Amino acid sequence: MTASTETVPAGTATGGEPVLRAQGVTLRFGGLTSLDQVSLELRRGEILAVIGPNGAGKTSLFNCLTGVYLPQQGSIDFQAEPGGSWLSLRGRKPHLVNRAGVSRTFQNIRLFNALTVLENVQIAAETRVSSGPVGVMLGLPQNNKAARSARHHSREMLEFVGLRGKESLIASGLSYGDQRRLEIARALASDPQVLLLDEPAAGTNPSEKLGLAQLIQRVNTELGISILLIEHDMRLVMSVANRITVLNFGKVIASGSPAEVQQNPAxxxxxxGSGAAEELAAAEGDAGDAGDPVIAAVPEQVVRDVVPEPAAADEAADADQAVDAEAADVADASDADEEGSK
Ligand SMILES: Nc1ncnc2c1ncn2[C@@H]1O[C@H](COP(=O)(O)OP(=O)(O)OP(=O)(O)O)[C@@H](O)[C@H]1O
Structure with a gap:
């Protein structure tokens, strides 16, 4: 079940042409190869999950796709309109990737904590319509119109993600789950064709996770946005993804439908760990119950092994924050630039 042999489950939105394509992407930090010849294709209209153990290279891949990192090798191409021309995203600055139609959220929440919920989204929406800071400062008529349009669009997005009525609250006062929703609203404000979600459910409780899974599906089906999803919660992944690509040590080790990936020994x-596939197969034989194959329990086991308890999740987020410092700097720089939401 590699990319070459994968099958596509009937009735899923996976039959589309590619909208975002990475080919042979290699990223090195000194002697460490974070991504090794990674190729991946997001099809128009699908939800493609990118999974893998900690340090597998998932966030590095997102950072390459969104211009935060410049890979040493490989190409990254995006086709905004079906049948339209392909645009190379490699080496493009994050805010220009965003403007092209590829938006993202971050693993560690990056809201403007002192601003209101509405203002957080509005900043992103204004970058879509305004003619720049000078026009805003001068209060040009077209900018006032653009600001009104951005405010209206922001309210629509907030309603879409379920934050209606919370527009004037300060962002930091929201529950964790609502902050995750706000991040998604902000990413949607620029009207992307492609949305990259980096662990959108990290740190949330089970009911918030369920709500986020439903929201991700609605973004996909109701807004028609193709989604690339990094997520450690296997239940969430299995419930929303049309296809899954698995990274390990910077390489793609499998790609296919959730059912295929779930059973892939690699x-x-x-x-x-090594030998686990054989152990599970043996256990399956011992169980002697064909209707309840042990292999089906793998996601449960994966969840126990790889999804940290809340305290550990915080530590993991801190660690990520440290590792991701460079990305944060670049993204923050683009905050100050013109993207606002990145
Ligand atoms: N800016 C950086 N400088 C040095 N090494 C980095 C940098 N960013 C990522 N790495 C390294 O690249 C490898 C892949 O990291 P990455 O964060 O992409 O993994 P991940 O799959 O997203 O992990 P997690 O699930 O824990 O978030 C790791 O070994 C990490 O330490």
Whole structure:
């Protein structure tokens, strides 16, 4: 079940042409190869999950796709309109990637904590319509109109993600789950064709996770946005993804439908260690119950092994924050630039 042999489950939105394509992407930090010849294709209209153990290269891949990192090798191309021309995103600055139609959220929430919920989204929406800071400062008529339009669009997005009535609250006062929703609203404000979600459910409780899974599906089906999703919560992944690509040590080790990936020995070993696939197969034989194959329990085991308890999740987020410092700097720089939401 590699990319070459994958099958596509009937009735899913996976039959589309590619909208975002990475080919042979290699990213090195000194002697460390974070991504090694990674190729991946997001099809128009689908939800493609990118999974893999900690340090597999998932966020590095997102950072390459969105211009935060410049890979040493490989190409990254995006086709905004079906049948339209392909645009190279490699080496493009984050705010220009965003403007082209590829938006993202971050693993560690990056809201403007002192601003209101509405203002957080509005900043992103204004970058879509305004003619720049000078026009805003001068209060030009077209900018006032653009600001009104951005405010209206922001309210629509907030309603879409379920934050209606909370527009004037200060962002930091929102529950964790609502902050995750706000991040999604902000990413949607620029009207992307492609949305990259980096662990959108990290740190949320089970009911918030369920709500976020439903929201991700609605973004996909109701707004028609193609989604690339990094997520450690296997239940969430299995419930929303049309296809899954698995990274391990910077390489793609599997790609296919959720059912295929779930049973792939290389994936099981990547998560549970070498020999795990055989052990599970043996256990399946011992169980002697064909209707309840042990292999089906792998996601449960994966969840136990790779999804940290809340306290550990915080530590993981801190660690990520440290590792991701460079990305944060670049993204923050683009905050000050013109993207606002990145
Ligand atoms: N700015 C950086 N400088 C040095 N090494 C980095 C940098 N960014 C990522 N790496 C390294 O690249 C590898 C992949 O990291 P990455 O964060 O992409 O993994 P991940 O799959 O997203 O992990 P997690 O699930 O824990 O978030 C790791 O070994 C990490 O330490």
């Amino acid at each position: 994936v099981i070993e990547a998560y549970l």
